[in-house]
Amino acid sequence: xxxxxxxxxxxxxxxxxxxxxxxxxxxxxxxxxxxxxxxxxxxxxxxxxxxxxxxxxxxxxxxxxxxxxxxxxxxxxxxxxxxxxxxxxxxxxxxxxxxxxxxxxxxxxxxxxxxxxxxxxxxxxxxxxxxxxxxxxxxxxxxxxxxxxxxxxxxxxxxxxxxxxxxxxxxxxxxxxxxxxxxxxxxxxxxxxxxxxxxxxxxxxxxxxxxxxxxxxxxxxxxxxxxxxxxxxxxxxxxxxxxxxxxxxxxxxxxxxxxxxxxxxxxxxxxxxxxxxxxxxxxxxxxxxxxxxxxxxxxxxxxxxxxxxxxxxxxxxxxxxxx
Amino acid sequence: xxxxxxxxxxxxxxxxxxxxxxxxxxxxxxxxxxxxxxxxxxxxxxxxxxxxxxxxxxxxxxxxxxxxxxxxxxxxxxxxxxxxxxxxxxxxxxxxxxxxxxxxxxxxxxxxxxxxxxxxxxxxxxxxxxxxxxxxxxxxxxxxxxxxxxxxxxxxxxxxxxxxxxxxxxxxxxxxxxxxxxxxxxxxxxxxxxxxxxxxxxxxxxxxxxxxxxxxxxxxxxxxxxxxxxxxxxxxxxxxxxxxxxxxxxxxxxxxxxxxxxxxxxxxxxxxxxxxxxxxxxxxxxxx
Amino acid sequence: xxxxxxxxxxxxxxxxxxxxxxxxxxxxxxxxxxxxxxxxxxxxxxxxxxxxxxxxxxxxxxxxxxxxxxxxxxxxxxxxxxxxxxxxxxxxxxxxxxxxxxxxxxxxxxxxxxxxxxxxxxxxxxxxxxxxxxxxxxxxxxxxxxxxxxxxxxxxxxxxxxxxxxxxxxxxxxxxxxxxxxxxxxxxxxxxxxxxxxxxxxxxxxxxxxxxxxxxxxxxxxxxxxxxxxxxxxxxxxxxxxxxxxxxxxxxxxxxxxxxxxxxxxxxxxxx
Numbered sequence: 001x002x003x004x005x006x007x008x009x010x011x012x013x014x015x016x017x018x019x020x021x022x023x024x025x026x027x028x029x030x031x032x033x034x035x036x037x038x039x040x041x042x043x044x045x046x047x048x049x050x051x052x053x054x055x056x057x058x059x060x061x062x063x064x065x066x067x068x069x070x071x072x073x074x075x076x077x078x079x080x081x082x083x084x085x086x087x088x089x090x091x092x093x094x095x096x097x098x099x100x101x102x103x104x105x106x107x108x109x110x111x112x113x114x115x116x117x118x119x120x121x122x123x124x125x126x127x128x129x130x131x132x133x134x135x136x137x138x139x140x141x142x143x144x145x146x147x148x149x150x151x152x153x154x155x156x157x158x159x160x161x162x163x164x165x166x167x168x169x170x171x172x173x174x175x176x177x178x179x180x181x182x183x184x185x186x187x188x189x190x191x192x193x194x195x196x197x198x199x200x201x202x203x204x205x206x207x208x209x210x211x212x213x214x215x216x217x218x219x220x221x222x223x224x225x226x227x228x229x230x231x232x233x234x235x236x237x238x239x240x241x242x243x244x245x246x247x248x249x250x251x252x253x254x255x256x257x258x259x260x261x262x263x264x265x266x267x268x269x270x271x272x273x274x275x276x277x278x279x280x281x282x283x284x285x286x287x288x289x290x291x292x293x294x295x296x297x298x299x300x301x302x303x304x305x306x307x308x309x310x311x312x313x314x315x316x317x318x319x320x321x322x323x
Numbered sequence: 324x325x326x327x328x329x330x331x332x333x334x335x336x337x338x339x340x341x342x343x344x345x346x347x348x349x350x351x352x353x354x355x356x357x358x359x360x361x362x363x364x365x366x367x368x369x370x371x372x373x374x375x376x377x378x379x380x381x382x383x384x385x386x387x388x389x390x391x392x393x394x395x396x397x398x399x400x401x402x403x404x405x406x407x408x409x410x411x412x413x414x415x416x417x418x419x420x421x422x423x424x425x426x427x428x429x430x431x432x433x434x435x436x437x438x439x440x441x442x443x444x445x446x447x448x449x450x451x452x453x454x455x456x457x458x459x460x461x462x463x464x465x466x467x468x469x470x471x472x473x474x475x476x477x478x479x480x481x482x483x484x485x486x487x488x489x490x491x492x493x494x495x496x497x498x499x500x501x502x503x504x505x506x507x508x509x510x511x512x513x514x515x516x517x518x519x520x521x522x523x524x525x526x527x528x529x530x531x532x533x534x535x536x537x538x539x540x541x542x543x544x545x546x547x548x549x550x551x552x553x554x555x556x557x558x559x560x561x562x563x564x565x566x567x568x569x570x571x572x573x574x575x576x577x578x579x580x581x582x583x584x585x586x587x588x589x590x591x592x593x594x595x596x597x598x599x600x601x602x603x604x605x606x607x608x609x610x611x
Numbered sequence: 612x613x614x615x616x617x618x619x620x621x622x623x624x625x626x627x628x629x630x631x632x633x634x635x636x637x638x639x640x641x642x643x644x645x646x647x648x649x650x651x652x653x654x655x656x657x658x659x660x661x662x663x664x665x666x667x668x669x670x671x672x673x674x675x676x677x678x679x680x681x682x683x684x685x686x687x688x689x690x691x692x693x694x695x696x697x698x699x700x701x702x703x704x705x706x707x708x709x710x711x712x713x714x715x716x717x718x719x720x721x722x723x724x725x726x727x728x729x730x731x732x733x734x735x736x737x738x739x740x741x742x743x744x745x746x747x748x749x750x751x752x753x754x755x756x757x758x759x760x761x762x763x764x765x766x767x768x769x770x771x772x773x774x775x776x777x778x779x780x781x782x783x784x785x786x787x788x789x790x791x792x793x794x795x796x797x798x799x800x801x802x803x804x805x806x807x808x809x810x811x812x813x814x815x816x817x818x819x820x821x822x823x824x825x826x827x828x829x830x831x832x833x834x835x836x837x838x839x840x841x842x843x844x845x846x847x848x849x850x851x852x853x854x855x856x857x858x859x860x861x862x863x864x865x866x867x868x869x870x871x872x873x874x875x876x877x878x879x880x881x882x883x
Contacts, residue, residue, distance in 0.1 A: 046775075049775075049779060051775050051778065051779075071775075071778045071779050072778065072779070072780075072781040072782075076779055078776070078779045080772040080775070080776055081772070082770055082772050084770070084772040084773050084775065084776035085776075086773065086776075086777075086790075086791055086795075087795065088794045088795060097777075097780060097782070097790060098780035098781055098782075101780070101781050101782050101783075101786050101790075102781050145776075145780070149779075149780070325698075325699045325702045325703070325784075326699055326703055327699075328695035328696055328698060328699035329695075329696045329699050329700065329703070329711075331692045331695075331696070332692050332693060332696035332755050332759055333696075335692065335751060335752040335755055336715075336718055336752060336755050336756065338752065339726065339730065339749055339752035339753060340718050340721065340726065340752075342729065342733075343725075343726045343728075343729030343730060343733075344729075346729045346732070347728075347729060404619075405623060408616070408619050408620065408623065411616070413616065413620075417869070419620060419623065419624065420869060420873065421865055421866050421869040422624060422627050422628060423623060423627050424865050424869055424872060424873075425627060425628075425631070425861075425862065425865055426627055426630075426631075428809055428813075428861045428862075428864065428865045428872075429813075429857075429858050429861055430812065430813040430815070430830060430831040430834070430857065430861075431813060431815060431831070432815055432831040432832070432834045432835045433830075433831065433834050433853075433854045433857045433858060434630065434854070435835075436834055436835070436837070436850055436853075436854055437630055437631075437633070437634050437850075437851070437854050438630070440633075440634070440637065440847045440850060440851065441630060441633060443847070446645055446847070448633060480626070480630065484627075488873060491873075533720065534720060537720045537721065537722055538722060540722060541722020541723070541724045541725060543724040543815070543816055544724075544815040544816065544831070544835075547815075547835070548834075548835045562722070562724045562725060562816075565725070565728070566727070566816070569728050569731075570820070575728065578728055579728060579729075582725045582728065585725060586725055589722065
């Protein structure tokens with residue numbers, strides 16, 4: 001099982017929504033599409049689902065060209081951002097609707113809905129309407145609907161963004177287990193880098209309809225190929241030192257170390273975060289963020305240093321990595 | 324493909340709105356009446372020449388415009404008051420709202436007949452009140468100077484609820500914290516009405532004005548049943564005149580001419596009102 | 612503050628109800644008592660007016676039936692055509708939809724009474740006169756602009772993800788409409804249906820010119836015909852009885868559906 005996007009583009013009028021996109025998701029792999037809003041990640045998902053048609057390029061599911069196949073026949077399990085549960089139907093009816101239009105016998109419908117309700121621990125909610133459910137329950141119903149589809153691939157569009165922060169963290173392991181259990185490729189759209197890192201084997205960072213870099217979370221963090229990826233991945237944000245002879249040097253806040261003889265700085269602002277603390281500093285080379293341990297006390301004279309191999313160097317005009 | 328679903332609706336609208344307008348244009352340059360044996364004969368603009376010299380047409384235009392402007396202005400004022408009242412919270416508001424709606428839901432002809440009885444001389448309640456106050460008989464429906472006011476009453480009574488509902492919808496879109504912010508700044512309720520309510524209600528007022536102006540300009544049912552256009556044609560509206568030309572005088576060519584003439588007048592009046600409103604808004608901006 | 616409000620509410624109720632109550636009062640008065648103000652009370656109250664109206668030929672309930680028939684067929688036809696049209700209006704390119712909406716608004720504003728002559732010719736040529744069911748054809752067409760505007764704003768307000776989810780689930784266009792979209796716009800459909808029904812029930816000039824046979828008259832025309840029949844000795848008691856009977860169905864309709872009427876009018880009015 002696999003998903004391949006080959007040189008996919010979509011335009012609306014003169015605007016490129018998705019531009020020459022190349023992507024491959026393997027069996028049992030979860031790939032996150034990560035980027036700011038309007039970067040084309042949701043549009044890419046809609047192209048894979050067949051809800052929109054690409055202007056050029058081809059899409060292959062399990063080696064079969066599905067570019068002109070309707071959404072129904074692509075066998076997609078999709079979870080929408082709003083969950084898109086039908087408000088006038090009960091949970092069980094929501095789940096059975098797709099089976100019914102696919103002409104599956106009433107007995108079979110009942111069996112399959114019952115088993116997915118049991119799997120999702122939603123038996124008690126079977127006869128409730130979506131409005132009566134909690135956010136987490138709604139997400140489970142949406143996921144149950146996708147599972148019932150017996151899909152070839154899973155597409156998840158910001159499935160956590162309607163949940164509060166604590167619930168989001170609690171639900172991640174369970175969601176990951178469910179979508180990966182049968183080995184289908186998964187495309188997971190999110191704007192939250194923590195979520196992307198937690199859920200995905202690989203992450204594709206998108207910008208302006210194109211994939212800026214795709215790789216494991218470690219690769220993106222340690223070897224960002226552009227200033228955009230370097231600043232998008234990692235919180236607090238990477239420090240960008242002013243360009244010197246066309247080269248911008250970037251250094252992660254945790255790679256800055258306090259010392260007795262180095263770059264001298266003034267403290268502007270301090271956030272104490274328990275195990276760590278964030279200092280905002282002003283130096284002769286511009287503002288800097290540094291992460292230190294929670295018990296570090298502020299020295300009278302702040303001096304900073306870092307190891308040269310921790311530096312990321314980027315070309316100032318193209319923004320691309322050059323070390 | 325999906326555009327095909329628009330087709331039946333579009334065809335129906337074209338058939339019932341489009342074809343008549345084209346037909347009228349054609350009819351208006353033909354003589355087609357009892358005189359011609361109901362056969363259409365081109366008459367080279369004679370209908371239009373007649374229209375321009377037809378005193379009854381121009382008198383009816385003036386009467387219709389007077390009727391429309393007076394009743395629509397009254398409706399907007401009354402409707403604003405009703406909407407403000409219904410926008411507040413009080414017990415029994417739903418029931419009162421339903422009752423307010425009632426006049427609008429009744430067939431115009433039903434209450435036109437009712438008004439005829441209410442304004443009847445000498446047995447109607449208005450005349451009996453006049454007797455009680457020792458006034459001379461008012462002869463409301465037979466005095467050419469005041470009969471049109473009775474038709475205005477009938478129209479205002481029936482259509483104010485409609486305008487009130489539109490304005491009520493507008494009032495309910497104004498967020499309450501705007502008023503709270505205004506009061507915190509030291510404004511009083513009267514100033515809030517002029518500085519917050521009215522400006523934000525403007526699109527709704529305009530919509531009500533446009534809708535009602537167009538409807539009032541085509542007034543027919545009320546006049547036909549309540550006064551029949553009388554006394555002495557003093558309440559005759561353009562639509563009634565066109566109707567009489569076709570159905571009583573059997574002059575279809577001229578009737579069509581009157582209808583196009585009325586329609587053009589209506590477009591002109593709507594554009595004119597729009598410009599006046601636009602201009603005053605512009606001027607207000609200058610004086611601020 | 613509260614007391615002035617009560618005053619205003621009373622005034623509003625009086626203004627809305629007094630003309631109607633006067634009709635109710637009249638309908639129970641004998642004609643003699645209406646013409647001679649100082650008759651004794653025995654001869655005042657009577658059901659004679661109602662008896663007269665209900666036993667006339669054709670009886671009054673016949674008109675109510677006719678109006679109901681025209682109203683129901685027009686409403687059904689309008690919804691049948693307007694719902695798919697409204698749906699597709701949401702799907703066409705934005706500038707096309709904008710143009711179409713302006714056009715529909717213009718048609719909805721148009722004083723349709725000006726169309727009666729051409730429509731009458733149409734009825735003659737197609738032999739549609741004196742046919743109650745045929746009357747629902749112009750009614751459907753005249754209701755169409757407002758109905759499409761109201762319903763398409765309801766479709767537009769539905770989250771697009773709902774329909775997409777249905778597509779992914781394998782529902783075809785008709786299945787999506789049948790199982791998902793139409794149930795979800797039910798409130799707007801109800802409002803539209805009531806507005807169309809009210810229009811058809813109340814319409815006058817077209818019914819006046821299309822129908823001449825006495826037992827096919829719709830209520831508004833029947834009432835107006837009573838008025839036109841006897842200019843000098845108008846039987847006001849019978850009139851009043853007729854107006855009360857004619858108003859009753861609508862009274863019920865408004866009381867039952869006032870919420871839908873209000874939401875329908877207010878939504879369509881602005882968003883269209």
